[in-house]
Structures are given as C-alpha cells and as structure tokens.
Amino acid sequence: MFFILITGLLLGGTYALIAMGLNLQYGVARIMNLANGEMLVAGGFAAFWVYTAGQVSPIAALIVVAPVAFVVNWLIYRIMLRPLVKRAKSRGALEVDSILATFGLSFALVGIMSWMFGGGYFNYSYLAQRVDIFGSSYGQNRVVAFAIASLIAAGLWLWLSYTRAGLNMRAVAVSPDSARLVGIDVTAVSALAFGLGGAVTATGGALISMFFTLDASVGVLFTMKALIIVIMGGVGDIRGTIVAALILGIAETFVARIIDPGLTLAAAYVLFLGVLLFRPQGLFGKQPT
Amino acid sequence: MKRRSLMTTVAAVAVMMGSLGAASAQDAIKLGAAAPKTGPLAGGADVTHWPAVRLWVHQTNEAGGLQLADGPALIELIEYDDQTNPQQAIQAAQRLATQDRVDFMVAPYSTGLNLAAAPIFSQLGYPQITGTNVTNQQPELSAQFPGMFFVLGRTGVMAEDTAQVLVDLRESGDIGNRVALVNVADAFGIEMSGISRAVLEENGFEIVYQTSYPLGTQDIAPIIDGAKAANPDAFIAWSYPGDTFALTDQAIVQDFAPSVFFTAVATAFPSYYGRFGQQAEGVMGMGGVNPDDPAFQAFAEAHQELAGQGPDFWASASTYATLEILGQAIEATGSRDRAVVMEYLQDNSNSYETVLGPVQFNDMNDNERYWTVGQWQDGVFRGVAARGRDGVSDVVLKDGWD
Amino acid sequence: MSAREIRNLILSAMAFGVVALLPFYDTGYILSIATTMAMFTVLATSWALFSGPTHYISLATAAFFGLGTFVTGYGFQTMPYWSLPLIAGVLGAGLAGLVGMVTLRLSGVYFVIFTLGLAELVRQLVTWVQNRTGQRGMYVLTSITERDIYWQLLGMAALVFLVGWLIGRSRLGFALRIIGNDETVAKHSGINTALAKVLLFMVSGAAAAIVGAMLAPRYIYIEPSTAFAPILSFQVVIMALLGGTGRLWGPVAGVIPFTLLWEFISRHAPNQTLLLLGLAFLLIVYVLPGGVVGLQARLKHRFGQGGH
C-alpha cells in the first residue's frame, strides 16, 4: 500500500512538473498552448545535451535552461501571440486562434528539434540508483524530481499569494478587464506569466529526461496530460493543478497495480471526464457566474 | 549527432539542386524511400532504417554502382518522411512512383506502414522486400500481394523460440517454472504475448503474472512491482523502445532480477547498452546477430563510420539485406525493368548473399532463416536462438543487476 | 426554391459529375491525392455542420473515424460490404448522441478538451478489449480499389452537402445559428438547444464513422494507434477553419489548398516537412483569419459587390 502511495506521489510530482507551466500560460495569459509538450521536450534535450557533452548534471543545467526558456517563451508571447490577443473579439475567438497558432508552433518546434538532434531516442543514466523508503525501492532521480517539483510548486504558490507581482497575476487570471481598470499592465503580466510557464515546463522537461526516454516527436503525449491536469484542477489555480496531478498519479498507480495496467490511461480519462461532467470548472475553479 | 543530421540535410539539398540542374545523371537508378522522420516511430527508424538504407546506397555507389547489362549505374536515393502516418505512407509511395518515377522503392519501416503501403506497391508493380515487418500473415499477404517479401521473420516463430529458450533452461535445471509475461497493448504486443502464453503453457510453464500496458506508457513501476511480487524465474516483456528502457530502468531500481530478463524491441539497440552498460549484461531481447561473422563486423564498422552510430543488433542488418537482395536481383537480370526483376525475385530457386548470410524465399515469399532471440554478452548482443543460422551462442543466466 | 438556389444546385451537381470522372484520367498519384481530399472534404464539411453554427470545437473526429474503421475491420468478412458504412453511421450517431447528451452543456475549451479526452478514452478501451480477447491487429484484405473508395467518398460528400443544405434551410439550421449567436436567447425563444446540438453532433459523428468505414480497406492493417490517431481530429479542424465555417462550401475551400500544400511540402522538403508545415500553419492563422470564406467576404466588401 505504501508502495502505491509513494509511487503515485512520485508520478504525481512528474505530472505536476508537466502541467504547472501550462496552468500559468492558460490561466493567466489565456493561451491554450498546444506546444507545451514540445517546450518540455526541448528542456529535456537541453539537459541531455549538457549532460552527454559536458557531464554537467541536469539539475545544475536548470540554472541555464530555465532562464533561456523564460526568454524564449516571453518572446513567443510578445511577438507571436500578442497580435492574436489584440485582434480577438472575444475569449472564444482567442481560444480558437491560440489553438491554431500553438498547434502550428508545435509542428515547427518538432521540425526544428528533429532537424537539430535527429529523430532518435534520447536517454541517459543519471541518479538511476535506488533509494529505499518504507521497504520499497524507488529511483533516486524520481525522488529528486519530486522534491524539485515540490519546491517549484511551493515557490510559485508563495509568490502568487504574497507578492505584488503575484497578486497582479492572479488579478489578470480572474478578469483581465477588471485588472486593466485597476491599472495593471495586462500585456506585461500575461507575457511574464507565459514566459514563466515556459520556464517551469522546460525545467520539468530537464528533470523528466532523467528517467523518461524522449524523442523529438513525443511532446504531444505530454501536452495531452498537461491539458487534462490543468482542466481537472481548475484553470488559473496552481493548487488545483498540483492536487489534480497527485490524484491522477495515485489513481493511475492504483489502477496499474491493483486492477490492470492496461486500463491506466483509460482510468485517467474516466476520472478526467467525470470531473468535467460534475464539476466543469475543475476541482479548484470558481463557479462561473 | 547534430552535425550528422546537418550533413545529411546538406547532402539532400545538394542532391535536390543537382537533380534540378542540368544532366540529372541519366543512367542513375532512382531508388525511392518513404519512412518515418517524424511521428511516434521516428525514433526507431532513425536507429534501424535510415542509416542502413543510406549505407547501402553509399557503399554501392562507392563501388561504382550496380552492374546492368549496358554498363554500371549509380543509385540516386530519394527520401520522404511518411510522418508515421499510413495515409502519408500511401501518398508518398504514389508520389515516388508516379512523380519521381523511381525505378525501385525501399520498403517502409514497421509492420503497420508496410501493410498500408502494400496495395500501392502491388498495384504499381514494385517489389516490396520488407526488413522491419513481423507478421504471421505471410500466406494471405503473399497471395494478395505477390511482390511482397519477408526477411525479418514470423511473429509466431519469434514467440516460440523465446519460449524454447526457457524450455531449454528449465531442462538443464537452471530455472524453475514461473514466468511473468507483460506486453505493450498494441497489435504487436498482443499477438506476441498470446503466442508466448500458449507455447509456455503447452510446455508446462506457470504464468504467475500477466498484464499489458498502453502504448506510450513510461511509468512502469507498478508493473515491475507486480511482477516482482509474483517472484518469477523468467520475465518476458513484449515491449517497444520507450517502455523497454523504462522496464529495465525500473527493474534495476526495484532490484527485480529474475534469471531470465527479456524485453523486446530496442533491447538490441546500441543505445540500450549505452544507457545501462554493465547492467545490460545477460538481458535478452528479440533478434540478435552473429557478431563473430566477418560480414556483420564489416557492416557494423561501415555503419558506425557513416552514421556515427553502430547498427542495432537485429533489424538494421535485415533492412540492409533487403537492399542487398534487390541489388543482386537487379545485377543478376542486368535490368532496371521492374517486371523482370520481380520475376527473378519471385523465382524461389534464386538465393542471395547478404549480411544475414544466405537468404532464399519460400513459396510464401518468406525468408525462413533468421535470428529470433539475442542476449547481451560482453557488450555485444549475440544471437542465442535462430532458424537456419550458424553461430548461435549459448544462453547465460542473468545474475542480478549489480 | 429560388432561381439562385436552383442554379447553385445544378452547378454543384455538375461539379460533382466532373470530379467523379477523375479516375478515368488517372488512377495513380492524382487519384490518391484526390481521395485524401475527398476524405477530408466529408470530414471537414460534416464537422463544420455542427461546429460552424455552434462554435463548439470538437476534437472527437478521430473517435468516430476509428469506430468506423473498426466496424469494417470486424465486419467485412461476415457481412455484406455495403452494410458496413450504414452500421458505422448508426454506431457513430449513437456514440455522438450519448456523448452529446452528457457533454454539450460544457462550453468553450472544456468541450474541446473533453472531446479530445473522449477520443483517447475510446482508443484505450478498444485496445484493452482487444488485449483481453487476444485480438490482434486486423488485416482488411479486400479487392476494393482506391477508385471505389474515391467514388464512395464522393457520394458521401454529395450526401453531406445535401444534408447540410437541407439543414441550412430548415428550422434546425436556423436554430443552430441562433444558438451560435446567443444560447441564452435561443433557450428563451423556445429552442431546445440541447436537442438541436445533439442532433447535429450526431450527424457529424455519423459522417465521420462512415468515412472511417469506407477508408478501412485503404489502410489494410488496422490498429487502434493509427485508426484513432488524434492528428486526424486536428487536421479536420484546421482545414475547416482555414476554409471558414460560415458557408457550406467553406471547408472544401480549406481542404483543397491545405492538402496541396501538405503534399507540396512533403515532396520538396522531406527533411523539414513538419517545420515548414508549422510555419505555413502560422502564416494561415495570421494572414487569413476567418478563413477563405472570410477572405471572400472581405474582398466582396472591398469591391462593393456585397450590397443587400
């Protein structure tokens, strides 16, 4: 039982890494970023590259990966997505446009990555030793990734709750129009959120590359997971994303271990569809008025 | 790796420019190839398919091309990305045939894409010599598509031989009766697992744990935990690359070390040993080669040189062999006329010298001599079971991970 | 029926007639592209029948399409071939009805993600059932040629256009336009919005399932990962939006250029296909908002032909 719980938590940590960035991007900047998974893979590739080329630990590599990802995503928002936001007449129109644009972007990113790195599988061995908790063994790399995921989650939550910039961000998340009325520069905040989201996602990718086998085309799998978790948790609420990620992790592990591993993904979708049906705004979302 | 892709791009551009330019080498034999460069199977094609194809073209041209009746002809390779999409595979084959007017085509990569492209190959009269297609439907397929040839082997045989390895080990008293059997839940995994189970049970093995997991699963901890709890003597996983790595990784982490540890696709990849190093010793997988065979050694060396990576120890060689067979058929007939070459290929009295050893097709266009099970021994993935091949090595028991 | 409608009807019938002659001209490359176009024409047009007026973006096309291919896969040996698309259509409509009843109260992005999740769920369940029953990948070995498939798809396209045209003239079509404009007003004007949406969703689900059933012989080898590939859903959405959903002919105006563009890029840049497709995609989004229909409307407006 401990095994299921801990394995589930570790998996949930991984999922949180995948989804937290998208929550910021979708919740605050209102961009349904279908290129999220590609950004994650790019983070993983960066970590792989510094590890194999320079024997630099993927965790140390975060010092470079995160800021670079921030700048890249910030630029993507300012240059590519801002015009869409400007021209959108309604939130629905923006959703359609951003789905299309980021879908195109995801193609382009896969193209760039397979051009630069080839189409092959990427993996390496880092911290693959075992660590014993309550009599069962787990991969050190997963435990480390979980710890960092927790740090990021706690950091984000504290920042969003207790700083001026975080408050602005939450205000934009709740209502961009009202935020504008109280003098918040919505564009700047959205760009910041999008960049930050990208940085978190790339960080997740770098950590996940320690134990997942990646290739240039695999991003879409992560995008789907992230979408599910964000919607399940409630858009624009970081706690929701984390809770949803952990629930999903534990539920999948439970199904895989007790019922049938063949139903793992089916169970995830059933859970997700169930949440949507009975609580369409997500576990932590506000009831729309 | 980056440089390599860049170079191939430059080369491709150069070829394109060249073909746009004046004399597009009138006597070159055009060879078309459509296989994944993107999409879910791109990773596998990048290891197994593309380098082998390019290597054969490169070597053939280095050697002055193929000898036709009216003199030698170089090979011009035209590559397309089928995006791992059957729809695109069909269209790419059409395009190669009717727009680029290629003389011959390389068979696509993977079972599904080969089958999707089969009607087009057949309709247009191109021989389809497959090197990465494992199926049990040879009788039906060769009846429907008489130009389709099978080099890699039959699923049923692969599963039987894997079971046979266990039978042999049990008879020599090395392992007991308990087997854990898992599979990736797609057509390949389901078929292999079904046959293994039947054969193992026939032979009195006890399946103490059996399960499947969805395609794309990399969170495999619960499966290894379940398998470990069942305490088997042998662990057999009909897996794909991503999960092959994940299963091994988790087995190491949870210290699940049965005497036989078998994972399927990608176990034979050099990157498998690259990732797990010493820990991969004793792991078994599909395929295998005879690494002591000079023909294979030469192939591996040239592969390493051209592609910057070694071949995998299974289907790389069979992909390469499909082109050797095609080349030999062309040279034997001295013709680039597909109908003539096809007739030669369909004549089962002909045989071919390949990196796999001699190959001859039976009346179902099937090659009956191939490697079935391999095992990592001293950094090489040696064939430990085969049909009709020499140089089979002895199986060793896996002795823990550390 | 107005004179203009009669004229359009005759013109459309003539266009279909001409297009149907294509296999006599070429049965190779051009036919294979045309078959792809015909397939996406049916999928995108039927998608737009539902999504155009309601503004619901459905990513469930792959679920219905996959369902259809599996109907053919299971049934082609035991049942008369002509019955398979019908069965697929009924099952597709049934699944769509079921899903529609529970989900169409979700709006916007929730519906989008739900339909995406649905397609994946169906795929997982089919895979699991196959695995439990020891079912392998299915081989659909038939004597049906690409030409047959092409004609079937054309017939289906004609049917979808006819249905679309009839719906457009009917109360149901008008109701959907109202729903797309303002669902609250629609309800308070006496429109059973849920029923209207479910009906249309069923039409588009049935069409996608029928297309799947027709295309199965082209795939030969059917397995869930290709039959339910989510990329299909996205392609359909992109093509329909590129064309524009405001008019019945809109999606076709997206399907044709997009298929040609895809083919052109695949052919001329085999190593950068996805990169260029992605860029082309972005270009479309930025340069052609509202799709070809929107462009046409703007041109009309500019040259002053749009007077009422």
Add this chain to the structure above:
Amino acid sequence: MARVVLEVRNVTKRFGGLVAVNDMSFDVTQHEVLGIIGPNGSGKSTMINMISGTFPPSAGVIRLNGQDVAGKPAHRIAQMGVARTFQLVRLLPELTVIENVVAGAAFGHRRRWKGEAERYAQTLLDRVGLGGVMNVPVSSLTYINTKRVELARALACEPEVLLLDEWLAGLNPTELQTGIDLIRSLREDGRTVILVEHVMDAIRSLCDRCVVMSSGCKIAEGTPADVLSDAEVIRAYLGADEDA
C-alpha cells in the same frame, strides 16, 4: 374577475447560503401589466429568471394557465407562452434585424416558419416602429432600436406573459418617452406583461398593480399610487440609497 394567467406561490431561491428570493407569492391576471419594483439586489431579476426558466426555484410553485412550470427548462417555458427581454440587451449579432425577430416567431408559443414567419415579423417590426430597417445588420442599430428589436422578438413568440426586465433602463429622456408610449400601446393591445423597472414615471403610468420586493421578500402589493406611498417601501428604498 379576470382569469389568472400566472400564479407564483411561495417561491424561494437560494444560492448557496444566500436567499435571493424568499417565499414570494403573487398572481398576474390576463391583460394586466404588473410591475415588480424594489431596490437593487432585492431579487427582482432572480424572480424573472425563475419565471422564464433560466434556473429553477429552490422551493415553491409557478403556474402558467394552471400548469406547473417551475423547474422546467427555459425552452419549454418559452413554448408554453413566456417570452422575455434581457436586462442588458441581447440580440443575435450575426443575424439581420428581421431574422432576429423571426427567431422569436419560429420556435415560440405559436410557431411560424418561412413566409408566414417573415410576414409576421414584418408586422411586429412595423408595430415597434422599425419597419424601415428590416434587412440591416443589428450592429448598425441605435440603442433604442436594439431594444425595439428585442421587444419585437419577444412579441413574435406570441406569449401569454411578456417579461420586460428593465427594458427602459439606459434610455435618454426623449427615447424614454417613446419607450413608455410603446409599452403603453402593448397594454392597450391587451397583453399580459410583467415589468421589472426602476423608472418610477413608467411604473406610475404603465402598471395596473405593483409588487414591491426588498431583500428577496414581498413587502407590499397594490396599485402604484398605494405602494409608492407605503412607509415600508419608502424605507426600503431610502435604506438602499444609504448603502449605495
């Protein structure tokens, strides 16, 4: 005694812990114009929304011509004969003026389609004074004209009861007079109308009877003159003013 068209009995609406409407009861008789008035947040709109079926009441009964409609979906209630306008005008932006009105005629209490619906819509547009602008897009209309279109759409349903939710709000003084005249003419047609309104002049001149709400409860009922001089009503309004 005129026939009772709409009966509201002990209707309560709770949102979570908040009681928006508390045990309301009143009747609307045929050909009557009933005003519902009260300070902001007193539950008027919630009452209208329950009658038209936007959401169901938490408790109580609403009868239309003797049939219980409480909790029925909005489209059923519309078909049974309740039409409404909205506090913030809601037109169908992609449709022309006449199509907006046909939208009401095609699915409402008495259904009309095609030529019949269009002819009917035309007469209604003439009736509200928009005969000349039938085929223009609604985006080009002036504010009062959008209100007229919305009114025509509601009338096109041929409702048993017409609910006007602050239909006069936001009009300038000239427009207001036009608006009041228009509603008065409806009254003269013998329509049954429930009017939620803030404009006191309108209430005085249009309503046969008024129901006054405060904090979700009915605090007075009677002729406009009576209720507007009622001490409790005045207190409720002044109290609300203090809060505002």
